[in-house]
Amino acid sequence: MITLTDVHKAFGSNRVLRGVNLTIPSGESMVIIGGSGTGKSVLLKCILGLVHADTGSITLDGEDVETASRDTFLARFGMLFQGGALFDSLPVWQNVAFRLLRGSLKRPKDEARAIAIEKLRRVGLKPETADLFPAELSGGMQKRVGLARAIAAEPEIIFFDEPTTGLDPIMAGVINQLIREIVTEMGATAMTITHDMSSVRAIADRVAMLHDGVIQWTGPVTEMDATADPYVQQFIHGRAEGPIEAVR
Amino acid sequence: MSILAPVAAIGRLVLGGLATLGRLALFGVEAVSHLFRPPFYPKEFLHALMQIGWFSLPVVGMTALFTGGALALQIYAGGARFSAESVVPSIVAIGMVRELGPVLGGLMVAARVASSIAAEIGTMKVTEQIDALVTLSTHPMKYLTVPRVLAATLAVPVLVAVGDSIGIFGGYLVGVNRLGFNPATYLKNTREFLEWSDIASGLWKGAAFGFIVALMGCFYGMHSGRGAQGVGRATKSAVVAASVLILATNYILTEVFFSA
Structure with a gap:
């Protein structure tokens, strides 16, 4: 289980994460949604130790990721990068x-x-x-x-950073299906970052929405469409009007 | 605009320069410390050795050949003013081995290798390949920097030795075919006046320059900014810094080796 408690991260005066609290249970597929530049990738890199959080704690099965043995810790992870890398x-x-x-x-x-x-x-x-x-x-x-x-x-845990960015809809569908199948058959814990709603519906067990540096909403994917949260509703329907500013 | 703005700008520049110097020093110390700690990556080392050593040979060889030839012509013309044309073989040999071989070899390697290392590592950084290395439990310093620094430190002295020989041969060709020296006398004078300490000093300089070149390439590559512009800036900075440091280090080492 991955647990983030009050995680903050700033780059100069830009406070990207302002107190993220999130739990990803073992064997679940969590998808983080949110607009571009809201800190989704930073959040993922904080968990992997590629970026160090300013304050707050991130634990994997109760062990702080900052104090864990790096090799043993990273051996449990697999990651698909946005551009393939x-x-x-x-x-x-x-x-x-x-x-x-x-x-x-x-x-x-x-x-x-x-x-x-x-x-x-x-x-x-x-x-x-x-x-x-x-x-x-x-x-x-x-x-x-x-x-x-x-x-x-x-690996026990797999991270996917924007897995369908830059792909045509058919190829995106193929990748989504592959991710779902692989995560299910391996029984892995998965964390995916995306703003592609078709990916969310195909991959997620649970969804968390990151906005303004905090998790605005989290819940099962089956409840996402029905939630009254205005941030989620604006995001999943792609509306310009709502609490999320279109000009950022 | 405040009247203190220019002072503030100078202050920012100085602080920025000092910060870079500090980062560079820490980077160098970290690179050296990883030289002796496993894991080691022999395949990457051999690949770097080929790239830095073998493939730099043509450019270093050509540079040395023409430099040796031009040096012979210059010394002959200059020496003629006080009837000292006969010193051409010895001055060509000493000049090539002590100064021109290592410095020009180092600068040519800086242009060719520092730029290529910085561009390669910089591109790896902006395309998240370095992050990928970390997630694959591989330390970028060990995998990318150490093999290159070690390869350059070992390969450049060899390049310098080969360059010295080719440079002396260039002087010989010009001396014998253009300036009318007797071939046997030219070779005898070259051998007679050249000492082992001249050769050793050039090789030590080569090792130092190789270290500098690879370290600058890796440092600026690892600290590359985003996008094509960031990689371009990293490449330029690596070549400029390596070249300036080679010239400065050359002066210091010359003081160390030859000051009375």
Whole structure:
């Protein structure tokens, strides 16, 4: 279980997070929604320790993420980055098997390659893709490779940062479906950041809306449409009028 | 506008410069401390060695060849004013080995390597590849900086040694074919006046310059701003800082090695 308590983060005078309180139960798929620039990615990076929160606490199964052993902590995570963040200099299979080729999870090269090809197949890519370089792939294929990399070491927790950004609706649907299937079959805890409502409906068990540096609303995805919260209603219906300023 | 605005601007500039210097010093200390602590990445080191050493050889070799030739012509023309044309072989050798080989080699490597490292790491930063490395339990300093710094520190002295030889050969070609020196006499004079300490000083300088080049490339790449402009600025800063530091370090090392 991931628990955030009164998390604050500012960049200079820009106070991005102003007291975030959120709990993500184990095995659940939590989707964080909110407008651009509201601090969703910062929140995710705070949990991973890529950005350090100014105040407040973030715990994973009761252990503070700041004091936990980094290697052990990160070994529990997989992450799909917004742009894929694939390593240009490595072929696809080495990107997928990156964690399996070095460090505490190191396996023999042949075994790592076999796992990479299996994971590529799981995300709908042919084995021939394994020896291509990221620059030779389309945006959708890069997302799938990123997804394969995120699940390669079978993590307990997977983060997805804007998984469908820049994809056409069909490819976005394919990625959403893959994420849902993988999270369910692995029994992983998932946290997804998005402002794509089709992703929210496809991926989420629970939804949290981040606005003005705090969680404005949180609840099961089944209750999202019926909630009276004006922020959620404005956001999910894409209205210009409402409590969220359209000009930011 | 307040009359103190220019003073404030100068103050900001100085503070900014000092802050960068502090960050650079901490970065350098951290890089050196990681040189001796596992995990090590031998594949990345070998790749960096090829990129920095082997692929810099043509540009360093060409620079040395033409510099040696021009040096021979200059010394001959200058020496003719006081009938000292015969010093051409020894001055070419000492000049190349002590100063021009390491400095020009270092500057050429700075132009080629510091820019490429800064652009590569800067692009990795803006495309979140460095964040991805961290989430994959890989320390960016160990994986990106240490192999490059180590490779450059070891490869540049070798480049300098090769450059010195090619530079002396350039002087020989001009001396023998253009200035009419006897080949055997030219080689004898070169050998006679060149000392091991001249060669060693150039190689130490090469190691220092290699360290500087890679460190600047990695530092500015890791601290790159956002977008294409940020990467461009990081690349430019890496080359400028590496070049200036090479020249400053060259003066300091020359004082250390040759001051009476």
